[in-house]
Amino acid sequence: MPQLALIIDLNKCVGCHACAVNCKSWNTSGKFGPLPEKTPYGKEPTGVWFNRVQTWEVGTYPDVDVLYLPKSCMHCAEAPCVAVCPTGASYKRAEDGVVLVNYDDCIGCKYCSWACPYGCREFDEADGVMKKCTLCVDRIYDTRLPEEERKPACVLACPTQARVFGDVQDTDSAASHAIAEGQGFRLMPESGANPSNRYLPRRKVKVTVDQEMITVRRAAAVKSVRKSVDIEEAVIEDFGF
Amino acid sequence: MAPEFSIIFLTVFAGAGQGLFLCIFAVDLLGAIRGAPLAPETVALAMVMALALMTVGLAASVFHLSHPLRGVKAARRYKSSWLSREALALPPAMGLIALYGAAAWLGYSVDARLAIGAAAAAAALYLYLATGMIYASVPYIKEWNTAYTPLSFTLIGLAVGGTGAVAVLEISGEAALTAVRGVIPLMLAAALVKWWHWRRNARLFTPFTPHAAIGVMRPDARLMDMGTTYQHYNTTEYDARVPAAAVDTARYVAVIALFILPLALLLLDYMPLLRGEGGWLAAPALLLALTGAVAERWLFFVEGNHAQNLYYGSYRGRKGPNPLLESGKAHAPLPPR
Numbered sequence: 001m002p003q004l005a006l007i008i009d010l011n012k013c014v015g016c017h018a019c020a021v022n023c024k025s026w027n028t029s030g031k032f033g034p035l036p037e038k039t040p041y042g043k044e045p046t047g048v049w050f051n052r053v054q055t056w057e058v059g060t061y062p063d064v065d066v067l068y069l070p071k072s073c074m075h076c077a078e079a080p081c082v083a084v085c086p087t088g089a090s091y092k093r094a095e096d097g098v099v100l101v102n103y104d105d106c107i108g109c110k111y112c113s114w115a116c117p118y119g120c121r122e123f124d125e126a127d128g129v130m131k132k133c134t135l136c137v138d139r140i141y142d143t144r145l146p147e148e149e150r151k152p153a154c155v156l157a158c159p160t161q162a163r164v165f166g167d168v169q170d171t172d173s174a175a176s177h178a179i180a181e182g183q184g185f186r187l188m189p190e191s192g193a194n195p196s197n198r199y200l201p202r203r204k205v206k207v208t209v210d211q212e213m214i215t216v217r218r219a220a221a222v223k224s225v226r227k228s229v230d231i232e233e234a235v236i237e238d239f240g241f
Numbered sequence: 242m243a244p245e246f247s248i249i250f251l252t253v254f255a256g257a258g259q260g261l262f263l264c265i266f267a268v269d270l271l272g273a274i275r276g277a278p279l280a281p282e283t284v285a286l287a288m289v290m291a292l293a294l295m296t297v298g299l300a301a302s303v304f305h306l307s308h309p310l311r312g313v314k315a316a317r318r319y320k321s322s323w324l325s326r327e328a329l330a331l332p333p334a335m336g337l338i339a340l341y342g343a344a345a346w347l348g349y350s351v352d353a354r355l356a357i358g359a360a361a362a363a364a365a366l367y368l369y370l371a372t373g374m375i376y377a378s379v380p381y382i383k384e385w386n387t388a389y390t391p392l393s394f395t396l397i398g399l400a401v402g403g404t405g406a407v408a409v410l411e412i413s414g415e416a417a418l419t420a421v422r423g424v425i426p427l428m429l430a431a432a433l434v435k436w437w438h439w440r441r442n443a444r445l446f447t448p449f450t451p452h453a454a455i456g457v458m459r460p461d462a463r464l465m466d467m468g469t470t471y472q473h474y475n476t477t478e479y480d481a482r483v484p485a486a487a488v489d490t491a492r493y494v495a496v497i498a499l500f501i502l503p504l505a506l507l508l509l510d511y512m513p514l515l516r517g518e519g520g521w522l523a524a525p526a527l528l529l530a531l532t533g534a535v536a537e538r539w540l541f542f543v544e545g546n547h548a549q550n551l552y553y554g555s556y557r558g559r560k561g562p563n564p565l566l567e568s569g570k571a572h573a574p575l576p577p578r
Contacts (some may be wrong), residue, residue, distance in 0.1 A: 010456075020469055052468025054552065058457050071468070072313065080380070086315040105314055108307025110478070111324050117381045117449075119475040120548030128307025128345035139309040166511050188454045191548065193382065199456055 003077065003097035004135055005196035006152065007178045008070055011203055012162035015053055016069030022132075023051040023072070023158030031138045032103065036126040037177045048122040050133040051154055070163075072154070073120040073133035074187070074195030075099050081112035081121065090130075096167075097196060098137055103129045116190035138163075141240065168196055242382070242545035243481050249538040250301035252372055253401070256329075256394060258294030259365040260402015261287060261409070262338045265356045268406065270419050273351050281345040283352070283413040288342025290409055291402070295335055322377050327371035332446040334368045337361030369395040376541075376562060381548035383447050385541075390437035396431035397499070397537065402532040403427050405501055407510070410524035417523070418514045421507055428507070432500040435537065439492075442544055447558075454551040480555040491540045499533025502526070502545040 027050055028035040037047035051072040058065045064204040079099050082090045089105035090097070090112050103114075113121040113130060124131045136152035139145065149156065155163040159214075166175030178184065182200030263278070265287040274279045275411040303309045338361045344354040373391025380386055391512035403424035408415040451467035452462050467476070510520035 017469065043389070046472045046477075048472050049469045049473070054455075054464065054468045055466035056457070056462050059467050060460045060461055067455065067457060067462070068467075082505065083318075083321040084324065084378075086318050086322045086328055087311065088314070088317045091500055106308070107311045107312065107315060109305065109315075109320070111375070111476065113426055113475070114379050114382070114547070115549045119479070119547075121475070121553045123474040125474075185456050187456055188449065188548070188551075190448055190453060201456060 001094065001097060001169060002167045003075070003142070003196050004166065005075055005097070005168045005175065006072070006155070007166075007168070007175050007182075007198045007200065008164040008165040008182055009164070009178070009182060009200040010067065011071070011182075011200065011205075012160040013053075013068045013070060014160055014162075015055060015066075016159060017053050017161060018157040019070055019154035020046065020049060020051045020053050021161065022153040026136060026139070027134070030133075033127065034133070035042050035122075035131065036124060038125075038127035048124050049087035050120075050122065050131070056087055065202070069199075070154070071118065071120065071187075072197070073099060074118055074193070074197040075133075075135060075136075077196055078192070080115040080191075084115045097169075098135045099132070100134055101130055101132060103127065103131070105145055106130055108157070117188055117193060120197070135165075168198070191221050194224075202205065242549060243478055243540045244539045247301045247303075247305035249535055249542065252394060253531065253534045253538050254301065255295045255298030255336040256369065256372065256398025256507040257401040257405060258291040258298065258338075259334065259368060260399040260473070261294060261405040261447060262291040262366055262402070263343070263362055263399060264357075264403040264406035264420060264423065265291070265409065266341070266362050268307055268410070268432070269358065270355055271419060273355060278351045278355075279285065279345075279404075279410075279415060280413070281348060281354075283410065283415050284293075284345035285342045286413055288338055288345070290405060291338055292335060292342070294402075294405070295338075299331070301463075302370075323374040325347040326374060327368065330368045330371050331428060334361065334364035337364050337477050337518060340417075361478070369398060381449075382545045383445055384442045384544045384546060387438070387441065389434060389441060393431065393434045393438050396427065396434050397534055400424065400428040400431040400503075401499075401527070401534050403571075404507065404523055404527045404530050407507065407520075411510075411520050411523050414519060416514075417510075419510075421511055421514060425504065425507055425511075428500060429502050435495075435500075447546070447548075449548040449551055449556070451551050451556065454548075464545070464552075475549060476490055476553045476555065477548045479550050480553070488517050488540065491536045495533050495537035495540060497533070498529045499537055503530045503533075507559065568577050 035048040037045065039045050049080060051070060054069040054071060056069055058067050075098055077188050078138065080240045081090050082099060084093050085107045087107055091100060100203065108128040110123060121130050121132045139152065140150050142150060147225060152215040155165045163177045164175050166173040168175050168179065170176060179198050184198030184200050186198060188197045265284065269284060271281045305458035306312060315325055318325040319329050337357060341354060341358045341361050344357050370391055373394040375387040377387060406422045407417050407424055410420055451459050452458060455462060506526040507523040510522045514520050546557045
C-alpha cells in the first residue's frame with residue numbers, strides 16, 4: 001500500500017518558518033475553506049496552523065544545541081485518530097495513505113485529537129470541525145500544475161530543501177532513499193501509531209580547514225564583493241548620480 | 242486536560258440516571274421474588290426522575306458538539322470507536338427505561354414490566370462500560386488508561402443513582418430499607434475504587450519522555466518556542482492551567498460531598514427505616530452526591546496528562562518509578578552528559 005509522507009532533515013532546517021507560512025497561505029486560501037485566526041495582530045494570537053516549527057534547546061550550558069523541529073500530521077500507518085472517530089469523518093485513504101477529515105461529517109467532538117499522540121490536530125472554532133494537514137492533497141494531484149510543483153506547499157517553500165516528499169513504501173523513491181541514507185527516525189515511537197513522517201537526525205559535522213583553503217576562499221570572497229560593488233557603481237553612473 | 246463541563250455533566254447526570262433506574266429495578270426485582278413488587282406509580286415516578294437526569298446529561302453533551310444535528314452519524318464507526326458505541330447505546334437505554342416506566346404506569350403485569358426492565362438494565366450497564374471506555378481507551382492519557390476508569394464511572398453512577406432511588410422510595414412512602422442496604426455497600430465500593438484510582442495515578446509511571454518525543458537521545462532538551470502562535474487548540478485543550486489549591490479543594494469536595502456526607506445521611510436514615518418509620522435524608526444526600534460527583538469528574542479531567550503536552554511544554558513529567566527498572570529487565574539510562 002503506498003504511503004505518502006514527509007521526510008524532514010533536521011541538519012538542513014534553519015528554523016525560518018517558511019514551510020509553516022506557505023502551508024498556512026496555501027491552506028487558508030485553498031479548496032477547504034479558511035483557517036481562522038483569533039487576534040492575529042494582537043499580543044496573544046491564536047489560530048489554526050497545520051505546520052508548526054518548534055525550537056528546542058538541547059544540552060546544558062555551555063554545551064548547547066538549538067534544534068528546529070517542524071511538526072505536522074504524521075499520517076500514521078496505524079492512525080489512532082481514525083479508529084476513534086465516531087462518524088467516520090476521519091479516514092485514511094487506501095490509495096496513498098493520507099489521513100483526511102471529511103468536514104461535512106465531523107460533529108466536532110474532538111475525540112480524534114485525544115487519540116493523537118503528536119498534538120497535530122487543530123480544531124477550527126469558526127467552522128466547528130477538526131482540521132489537520134492534508135499533505136496538500138489539493139495540490140499534489142492537480143494536473144494543471146507543472147510536474148515539479150505537484151508537491152505540498154511546505155516542501156516547495158523550504159529554502160534549504162530540508163523536506164522530501166514521497167512514497168515511503170516505494171523502496172526506490174527519493175523519500176525512501178533519504179530515509180535509508182540519513183537514518184530516518186520516527187518521533188515518539190512508543191506511541192505505537194507507526195507515524196509515516198520521518199526525521200533525519202542531527203549529525204556532528206567536522207570540517208577541516210587548512211591555511212591555503214582560507215586564503216583561496218578569502219580571495220574569492222573579496223573578488224565577488226568587488227564585483228558587486230563595481231556593478232553598483234556602474235548602475236549609479238548610468239543613472240547619472 | 243482542560244475540564245470540559247459539558248462532558249462532566251453528561252457523565253455525572255447520565256450515570257446517575259442509569260444508576261437510579263438500575264437500583265429501582267433491583268429493588269423491584271427483589272420485591273417481585275419476595276412477592277411484594279413496587280407500586281406501579283413509584284416505578285413510573287422513579288423512571289421520570291431517571292430520564293430527567295439522563296436528559297440533563299444529554300442536553301449538556303449537546304453543548305460539547307459543534308454540530309449536534311450531525312450526531313446521528315456518530316453511530317457509524319461502532320466497530321472501532323467507543324464513542325460511537327455510546328452514541329448507539331444511549332437511545333435504546335433511555336427508550337427501554339421509558340418503556341419500563343410506561344409499562345408500570347399503564348398497569349402491565351409485573352412479569353412483563355420486569356422483562357422490559359431486564360433489557361433496559363443490560364442496555365444501561367453496557368452504557369456505563371461504553372462511557373468509561375471512551376476515556377479508558379485513550380492510550381496517551383495514562384491516568385485514564387486503566388480499568389479503574391470504567392469501574393469508578395459505573396460504581397459512582399450506581400452510588401449516586403442509588404441515593405436517588407432511596408429518595409424516590411422515601412418520597413413515595415415505599416419501604417426503602419432494602420435499597421439503603423444495597424446503596425451503602427455501593428457507596429463504600431465506589432469510594433474504595435476511586436481511592437485506588439487516585440493512588441495509582443499518584444504513583445504512575447508514564448513511558449513518554451521529551452527526548453524520545455523529539456528524537457534527541459539526551460534527557461536535557463527544553464522547549465523554547467512551540468511554534469507560530471501564542472496559544473492554540475492543542476495548548477488550551479490539553480493544559481488544565483488550574484492552581485494546585487483548586488485541585489486539592491476539588492478532592493476534598495469530592496471525598497466529603499460524594500462519599501462521606503451521603504454515607505452519613507444514609508446511615509442516619511437507616512435507624513428510623515429500621516423502626517419502620519419514613520426517612521427524608523436521601524434527597525439532600527442525592528444533591529450532595531451529585532455535587533461531589535461533578536467535583537470528582539472535574540478532577541478526573543484535570544488529572545489527565547496527555548502525551549502530546551510533551552510538544553507544548555506542559556507535560557507534568559514522570560511521577561512513579563520505572564517498573565522495568567524495578568524488575569531488573571532493563572538497563573538504567575545513562576546520566577546526562
